[in-house]
Every structure is written in structure tokens, then in C-alpha cells.
Amino acid sequence: xxxxxxxxxxxxxxxxxxxxxxxxxxxxxxxxxxxxxxxxxxxxxxxxxxxxxxxxxxxxxxxxxxxxxxxxxxxxxxxxxxxxxxxxxxxxxxxxxxxxxxxxxxxxxxxxxxxxxxxxxxxxxxxxxxxxxxxxxx
Amino acid sequence: xxxxxxxxxxxxxxxxxxxxxxxxxxxxxxxxxxxxxxxxxxxxxxxxxxxxxxxxxxxxxxxxxxxxxxxxxxxxxxxxxxxxxxxxxxxxxxxxxxxxxxxxxxxxxxxxxxxxxxxxxxxxxxxxxxxxxxxxxxxxxxxxxxxxxxxxxxxxxxxxxx
Numbered sequence: 001x002x003x004x005x006x007x008x009x010x011x012x013x014x015x016x017x018x019x020x021x022x023x024x025x026x027x028x029x030x031x032x033x034x035x036x037x038x039x040x041x042x043x044x045x046x047x048x049x050x051x052x053x054x055x056x057x058x059x060x061x062x063x064x065x066x067x068x069x070x071x072x073x074x075x076x077x078x079x080x081x082x083x084x085x086x087x088x089x090x091x092x093x094x095x096x097x098x099x100x101x102x103x104x105x106x107x108x109x110x111x112x113x114x115x116x117x118x119x120x121x122x123x124x125x126x127x128x129x130x131x132x133x134x135x136x137x138x
Numbered sequence: 139x140x141x142x143x144x145x146x147x148x149x150x151x152x153x154x155x156x157x158x159x160x161x162x163x164x165x166x167x168x169x170x171x172x173x174x175x176x177x178x179x180x181x182x183x184x185x186x187x188x189x190x191x192x193x194x195x196x197x198x199x200x201x202x203x204x205x206x207x208x209x210x211x212x213x214x215x216x217x218x219x220x221x222x223x224x225x226x227x228x229x230x231x232x233x234x235x236x237x238x239x240x241x242x243x244x245x246x247x248x249x250x251x252x253x254x255x256x257x258x259x260x261x262x263x264x265x266x267x268x269x270x271x272x273x274x275x276x277x278x279x280x281x282x283x284x285x286x287x288x289x290x291x292x293x294x295x296x297x298x299x300x
Contacts, residue, residue, distance in 0.1 A: 037156045037183050073179065075187060076266035083255045105176055109274045113249045117256045 009051055017044045021070070024052070028061050033070030036078045046081050053088050062094050068111075069101040069127065082114055090121040097123040142209035149189050150199040159186035159204055166206040167213065171297050177275035178206065178215055181292045184267035185217040192227075194220035194286060213296040215277075220286040227288040230268065234281040234290070237272050244272035 009015065014023040021033040022045075030052060036045055056064045089096045098114075100107040108126070115122045147162040149155055163182035167175045182204060189202040202219025221227040237243050248269040255261055268290070271277045277292035 037160075037187065073183065075183060076264045076270060079252075079266055079270070080255055080264040083252055084259055087256055087259055105173065106180065106270075106274050109245075110270075113245070113252055116249060117252060 009048065009055065015048075017048065020045050022048055027055075027059055028063065029065040029067070031067045031070065035071070035073040037073070037075045042075070042077050045078065046084075049081050049085055053085060053092075056089075056094055057092050063097065064089075064094060065097045065099065067099040068107060069099055069104070071107070072104070073106065079110055079114075082110075083117065086114060086118050086122055090118045095121055095123065097125060099125045099127050101128075102126040142207065144205060144207040146203055146205040148203055149186055149201045151190055151193070151201050152199060155190060155201070156183055156186050159183060162204065163206065163215070166208060167296075170208070170213065174213060174294070174297055177277065177294060178213055180275050181215045181271050181277060182206075184271060185215065185290060185292070188230075188267060188290075189217055189219050192219075192222050194222050208296055211296060212293055214291055214293045216289060216291045218287065218289045221283075221288050224283075224285060227283040227285075229265075230288060230290060231281045231283050233265075233268055234279045237268070237279055244269065248273040 007013075007015075009022065009024045011024050011026055014021060016022075016034075018036070019034045020036045021031075023031040023033070025031055036042060052064075055061075086096060098111055100111050102108045111124050115124050143166075145162070145166045147159065149159060159182040160179055163179045164175065167178045170178070185204060189204070193201040197220065202217060205216045205218070207214045207216070237247060240247060248266070251266055251269055255264060268279060271292050272279055275292065275294060277294045280291040280293070282289050
């Protein structure tokens, strides 16, 4: 499930895949935004999340923060991307902290179940929307 | 007072078809509250993706029909299409029956399916869409299959409809 990608992810260089945004804020935190459905480049997003996983492992980051509060909607395939990522994090012994907006139904309900898959690997932080950091992509 | 209104969208296989379904849902539920609009948009997207993935392919680009019926009490979103394989439709009918038969079933079955995917990453299909409709969207689901036509209906209160 890898698609050709022009450049690797770099801190402070936001990229856009269809309607989805990925902004690596630092070696230990990424901000995701937008929406992801069937026709929005799901395979490339999966490849980018896999790239993030390998980056975390290579750099021996023990705790990686994924801010999904600006993700308005994801389809079922994207929920699976998070399942797979949690699986890989568990196997590679690092922790994932998801920042969610409790006002967004899919985030509140799906991440509570996702945490139950690997409670020792996953942390969920519900944060108010006003602390969101907006990022524009080229 | 809202009077009953029904809108239909003929979905075709083309780039942007899912976006068309989202816009259709947003327009049809513009008088509803945010939670209802969010749920119907979820349903429109998941049902549209299913139509595009599993529709029968001998009818040109036509994939199937999405319709939304809204009145002052409830909203019903329905997909109707000819299926590519009977087994896919039979799986849908069986899953909907299982959701309906399991008390508090949606969260339990959603969690169970995520656990299956977590433990078997090689499984080819996520098959989470209908579970999300029931769990995240709070929809009551119904499904009927009369070869080759599959109909899925998702119904929930239209809270906030004016």
C-alpha cells in the first residue's frame, strides 16, 4: 500500500493529500487536518502515516503526539489506518497520544474504542477547540 | 414546522462522486442541528463509498441511488443499487441483522471488529461502515436484498429540525 511520493515528511513543511493535511510539527508531534474519503488519496495517506511510524522508530522517539482535532471526517478505511498504526506502535514499543476534539462525534466515539485496543500504548487527550493551531498548506 | 421532503441523488462512478454525496447530505439536512448533519454526512459518505465499491458494473457509470427523507421527527437515508456479488449483499443483510439483534450492539460490534483488524492486519476489508453508522451516527439500520437489488436504510431522530 505504498504510493510514489515526491518528498519525505519534514518538520514545519505541511503537505496536502487530496483534502487531507499532514503537518509534522517536530520529531515528536504531527498535526492532521481536513477530511479523508475514498477518493481523497487514501493510499497515499496510509503511506504517509507509515512513513511517520518509521520516522518515529528510526529516531527512537518514545512518545509521539498525533493531533487530529482538525480532521473533520474520515472514512472507515482511515479508521483502519489508525488501528494499524496503534498495532505497529505497540510492536515497536512507543506510545501514541491522540489529541481529539470532544465536540466532533467521530473523534470522541472512535478514539475511545481505539484506546481500548492497546491501553498501554494509546493516550487520548480531549482538548477544547480554541487551542487549535491552524496550518495552511500550499 | 418542517414538512416531509425527499431528495434523491443518482450516484455515478466518477472522481468527486463521494463529495457529491456529502454536498447532497449537507443540503438535505440544512435545517437540522449539527449532530444530525454530521451523522447524515457520515451515512452519505459510507453508503456512497459502498455503492461505488460494490455496485454492479454493466450499467455504465451508474452506481446506485441515495435518497434522504426528512420530516419533523426523523431522517432516513437510503441507498439502493444492483450489487456486483450476491455474497456482498448477503453480508450486509447479515451484519444489519446482527446489529439489530445485539442489545447495545453497535459499540460492542464496532469494538469487536476493530479488535479483529488489530489482531489480523492482513484482513483485506475494513467493513466498518455500517457499524459506524449505528455506533457513531446513532442510526437504526435496515437492509433488504432482492437479487440483484440491495437496499440499506439508516434512520435516526432529526433533532433540531425546524
